[in-house]
Every structure is written in structure tokens, then in C-alpha cells.
Amino acid sequence: MLKAGTCICPRCGKIFRMAYYYNAPAAIGARLSYSRQTGSYRVDPYFPDDPERTANPGFRLHLTASISKEDHGVPHSITVERQMDGSSVREEIKMLHSCPECRLRNTVLPRNYGIYPLYVIALAGLTSAGKSAWLTAISNAVNLSRLNEAGYSLRFDPAEFSGNNIKAEPTVPGSMGKTTYMVVRDREGRGKAGILLRDFSGELFAPPEDAPDRGTYDWQSYSSDWATFTAKGSEYQGPDLFFIVDSAVKSENHSDQEMSAYNTLRMNADLAGRPLGLILTHADKLMEAHPAHPKDPTGTVPLIDRKTFAVNAGYRMRQLVPRMALQNYIVVQHHHLARYLDGSKNCRAFLVKSCENIGNVQNFDNPVNVLDPLIWALNTLGIFPIE
Numbered sequence: 459m460l461k462a463g464t465c466i467c468p469r470c471g472k473i474f475r476m477a478y479y480y481n482a483p484a485a486i487g488a489r490l491s492y493s494r495q496t497g498s499y500r501v502d503p504y505f506p507d508d509p510e511r512t513a514n515p516g517f518r519l520h521l522t523a524s525i526s527k528e529d530h531g532v533p534h535s536i537t538v539e540r541q542m543d544g545s546s547v548r549e550e551i552k553m554l555h556s557c558p559e560c561r562l563r564n565t566v567l568p569r570n571y572g573i574y575p576l577y578v579i580a581l582a583g584l585t586s587a588g589k590s591a592w593l594t595a596i597s598n599a600v601n602l603s604r605l606n607e608a609g610y611s612l613r614f615d616p617a618e619f620s621g622n623n624i625k626a627e628p629t630v631p632g633s634m635g636k637t638t639y640m641v642v643r644d645r646e647g648r649g650k651a652g653i654l655l656r657d658f659s660g661e662l663f664a665p666p667e668d669a670p671d672r673g674t675y676d677w678q679s680y681s682s683d684w685a686t687f688t689a690k691g692s693e694y695q696g697p698d699l700f701f702i703v704d705s706a707v708k709s710e711n712h713s714d715q716e717m718s719a720y721n722t723l724r725m726n727a728d729l730a731g732r733p734l735g736l737i738l739t740h741a742d743k744l745m746e747a748h749p750a751h752p753k754d755p756t757g758t759v760p761l762i763d764r765k766t767f768a769v770n771a772g773y774r775m776r777q778l779v780p781r782m783a784l785q786n787y788i789v790v791q792h793h794h795l796a797r798y799l800d801g802s803k804n805c806r807a808f809l810v811k812s813c814e815n816i817g818n819v820q821n822f823d824n825p826v827n828v829l830d831p832l833i834w835a836l837n838t839l840g841i842f843p844i845e
């Protein structure tokens with residue numbers, strides 16, 4: 459967990475404290491600070507790699523509007539007037555809360571970022587496992603509203619929902635993917651915690667089957683994304699929780715791949731003491747296939763069928779608790795890695811349907827169990843207390 463006021467850049471993993479603002483067209487940056495002496499905010503030009511220019515920028519910046527109390531000193535955007543030294547002309551510029559390290563890649567931080575204690579959850583898993591789709595599904599306000607119906611006093615408030623009917627696309631290494639940020643709020647709307655769910659490209663976790671250097675892959679250097687994001691420092695101890703995501707319907711020869719993905723994760727991140735969730739996606743496909751129970755010698759008793767989990771079921775305790783137990787049971791029966799991890803402390807398996815595809819357009823209207831892993835994670839981290 460990062461203390462309120464400390465940020466991790468969702469893209470580059472840089473840890474920083476300042477409220478940094480950037481305007482891309484003008485290529486100028488500034489830091490916003492509060493002066494106790496004057497009781498007011500000020501904005502100073504700031505060039506992270508150029509102390510000289512920071513000291514003598516050749517212009518001054520003035521805030522054109524006061525900072526709202528609700529922004530806790532870190533608004534999403536500010537409007538400033540720039541006045542060149544020796545000139546009386548003032549030019550208005552809008553600046554966005556950004557990462558000082560990778561500002562040139564236009565890394566604008568999500569709304570309300572850096573204001574609350576920040577918990578980091580990292581998603582690992584092979585390509586096409588369903589990582590990005592799950593992140594989209596849990597940011598869907600329609601799904602999240604079911605939590606309110608169940609009567610919980612806390613709300614999850616996602617920074618954005620990339621939308622129904624979006625095309626499925628593989629996450630490119632080096633990008634942020636569908637990284638999701640959400641604020642956990644109480645009934646009065648007060649923020650309690652920020653949650654960063656960091657998506658990664660599946661290519662970071664297992665090379666393609668036909669990669670020429672598959673046997674000698676150097677994961678550590680291949681995945682600089684992953685390395686920066688999980689590197690520990692004095693203020694950041696790596697992700698607070700990990701999810702491994704895999705598809706419930708396997709392509710052939712998949713089982714050794716999922717183990718290699720897990721071993722890669724262990725090599726790249728210190729999992730010691732961190733909770734680990736396994737999310738099997740494509741529950742819809744598994745239910746359609748209704749596989750036989752592996753322990754049934756007659757092969758006629760189904761492990762799961764097309765009605766085992768209802769679409770859009772609610773989140774009341776009496777629904778949630780048995781449903782989570784059943785998911786864990788089924789996944790442990792069905793999946794190598796789940797069986798291997800079964801019984802380890804702080805491990806839990808889930809079976810979800812995030813979306814379905816019509817052509818290659820994803821539809822998120824009829825999810826199954828989709829918030830269960832999130833509820834478990836936040837409960838495990840002590841943010842979302844349930845019995």
C-alpha cells in the first residue's frame with residue numbers, strides 16, 4: 459500500500475510525491491503546491507530532467523481558478539496563465555495531472571489519483587486469457603450497481619469504463635492495457651482507498667509456442683514493464699495482491715504453459731506473503747461444455763453445467779458466500795494450477811464470465827460472478843469488510 463500523497467505511475471511504475479501537471483502541445487510542466495504560509499496554492503514551472511530550466515524557465519504561471527477542497531490538493535486538471543518574462547501578454551493553458559517520468563508518452567493520471575491510500579493489484583496470465591476483458595467488466599457501472607442493491611455501505615467508483623461493444627484487442631507489451639483505477643467510497647461519498655488494477659500484456663508471461671528462443675527465454679529482461687512495476691523500494695513494496703488469469707477452456711497443451719506462467723510470475727515478483735487469486739474466465743464456455751467430474755469413475759456426473767451459475771446474480775451475503783465456495787471447488791477440480799495452489803494461505807480461485815463476443819465485438823451485459831474476485835481481494839486487503 460502506498461500512503462495517501464504518494465503515487466505509482468500506472469504506466470512506468472515510477473514512484474513520486476509531487477502533484478505534477480503537463481501540457482503536451484506546449485511541452486511545459488509544472489508542480490502544484492500548497493503554501494501553509496500564504497494559505498494558498500501556487501504553480502511553478504518544473505522540468506524533471508532540467509534543473510537549470512526549472513530554476514530559470516523564462517516564464518511564470520498563475521492559477522486562474524481556486525482549487526476545490528474536494529480535490530485534496532490534486533485536481534485532475536488545472537488552468538493556468540503563462541506570462542513570458544518581460545511581457546504583459548497572458549496566455550491560458552490547461553494542464554493535466556501527469557506522470558513526471560513518462561509525461562512525453564502522455565501519461566495522464568486517472569481522476570482522484572494519489573489522494574487516498576493506494577493499493578496495487580497486478581494481473582498476470584497468458585495472452586487471450588481474459589485479463590483486459592475482466593478489467594473492463596468490473597468497471598461497468600451496471601455490474602457495480604448490483605453491489606449497492608446488496609446493501610453494502612461502500613461503493614466502487616471506477617475512473618472510467620471503456621464501454622460496451624468494444625473490439626477485443628491483445629494488450630501490447632509496454633502499454634498500460636486496460637488498467638483500471640477505482641476509488642472505494644463510503645455512503646457519504648468520502649474516498650477511503652484507491653485501487654490500481656494493473657493489466658499487462660500476456661506476452662510477458664509466456665512466449666508464443668513457436669518463439670525460436672522459447673527454451674532460453676530471459677524473462678527478467680524481456681519484461682521491463684513487469685520488472686519496474688514490481689521492484690521494491692523504500693516507499694513501495696511491490697503489488698499488494700496478485701491475480702493470475704487463465705481461460706477455463708484450454709487450447710491444447712495448455713497445462714504446462716499455465717505452470718510456466720506461474721513460475722515466471724514467481725521469478726519476477728516476490729509473492730511471499732501476498733494474497734494470490736486465480737481467475738478462470740470463460741465460465742460461459744465451460745458451462746456449455748459441461749465437463750464430467752474428474753473424480754467420477756462413470757464419467758456421467760457433470761462437474762458443472764450450463765445452469766450452474768446464473769447470469770447477473772446478486773451480491774448479498776447468502777448468495778455470495780456459497781457461490782464463492784462453489785467456484786473455488788470447481789476450479790480446484792478443473793485446473794492444474796488451482797490444484798497446486800489449493801490450501802496455500804491467502805489463495806482463492808474464481809470462475810467468471812466477463813463478456814461474450816458477437817463477431818469480435820465484446821458485450822458486457824450478462825456477466826457471471828464477475829465482481830467476486832474483486833470483493834475477495836478488497837476484503838483480503840482489509841478495505842471492504844464483510845463477514
Ligand SMILES: Nc1nc2c(ncn2[C@@H]2O[C@H](COP(=O)(O)OP(=O)(O)OP(=O)(O)O)[C@@H](O)[C@H]2O)c(=O)[nH]1
Nearest residue numbers: 585586587588589590591626628629660740811812
Ligand atoms: N465468452 C467469453 N469470452 C471472453 C471472456 N473473457 C474474455 N473473453 C474474450 O477472450 C478474448 C481474449 O480476452 P482479453 O481480455 O483480450 O485477453 P488478455 O488476457 O487481455 O490477452 P492479452 O492482452 O493478449 O494478454 C477476447 O476476445 C475476449 O472478448 C469470457 O468470460 N467469456
Ligand SMILES: [Mg+2]
Nearest residue numbers: 589590628629
Ligand atoms: Mg489484454
Ligand SMILES: [Zn+2]
Nearest residue numbers: 467470557560
Ligand atoms: Zn510514468
